[in-house]
Amino acid sequence: MKCKTLHKDLIFFLEKELPEKEMELVKTHLAECSNCALFAEEMKKTLGILEAERSPAVNPFFYTRLKAKIENREPEIKQVFWKPELVRVLQPVLFSVLLILGIYTGIKIGQPTPAQMISVNAADQEIISFLNEMDSEPIEGFLME
Known part of the structure; x- marks a missing residue:
């Protein structure tokens, strides 16, 4: 497998979206080519950072706290300047x-x-x-x- 072809398929490999045959070819190429292995490792780190940023931890009590604040908020009283x-x-x-x-x-x-x-x-x-x-x-x- 050529390095250029590997670079095109690397994201799909890391997300495990390639067919089994191509997955094996990419694994063998990464074992043989140190430059591509380094590139794959950097790509894996980058995708990990993006994944962490994409899905932040959701606080399960956020909605209940927000709802309580909205319900406890006092309605604003409009002051009439003119009768x-x-x-x-x-x-x-x-x-x-x-x-x-x-x-x-x-x-x-x-x-x-x-x-x-x-x-x-x-x-x-x-x-x-x-x-x-x-x-x-x-x-x-x-x-x-």
Whole structure:
């Protein structure tokens, strides 16, 4: 058996998952090859450490202790900062005030400022002067020329 093949099958050998014929071949190779025997020993130690970490010892009384702690724990008392009756009254009042404030703000935004009114009036007067000149000249006479 080649060392490369042994390295591939070594984990299965250590976990005893190989068929009998291959188990015998691996055993004979490990007896003959000192490098592979050393590698197998290191692999066995590593797997032992992993196995110890994988399955920690379970304390049989853990569940009973945990259950007792949960049952003996006192329920938390919620402290009410506001009385529920007061909240029931203040909530609609607050929403009404916010609604009125929003409507008032919308009206104020929509109203023009006095400076805008003056500029609009000046622009209106310029347009009116042009319109008055058109009254003085008939359009038919203008087009006939």
